[in-house]
Amino acid sequence: MVDRFCVPKQQVPAEVSLRGHPPARLILFLNERAEAHEGRERPSDILNGSRGFLPAADERGKVILLNGEAVMVVSVAAEFEFDAAAPRAEDLAPDQTSKASVEVTLQDGTCVRGTISYLMPEAQSRLQDFLNTEGRFLTLREGGVAHLINKHAISRVVPL
DSSP states (O other), X not given: OGGGXXXXXXXXXXXXXXXXXXXXXXXXXXXXXXXXXXXXXXXXXXXXXXXXXXXXXXXXXOEEEEETTTEEEEEEEHHHHSOTTSOOHHHHOGGGOEEEEEEEEETTSOEEEXXXXXXXXXXXXXXXXXHTSSOSXXXXXXXXXXXXXXXXXXXXXXXX
């Protein structure tokens, strides 16, 4: 009887850095259908969403509720964030997409390098304009890994 009320979730392995804690290997739970776009939910959907606490599980399967404000970085296999079956806006207009290779330094001194791809109106297409958009998390791609970085944890962003 309880199963009919369960929403199927995709389990996504992630490395999660919380403020004041070492990085931990956790499992994130993503919906099979996203609310805001076609296809499955992406890690950025849950991190930029309205929920304050996010469910995860440790390597023993114990459920943990993460305070989204305390999450500094979530790193996942790029395929979970950049899914060809559910293209992002910048994938649909590659000739209008801006890209920037950057080094992001967090308040604790951690550095993350990668490429940011974004689609903005031409008059607001500077990296600074994009960084000042509403989303709480910035998505960087570093080869086969997507790093989702809490903007409130960032000290500086340096274009490379």
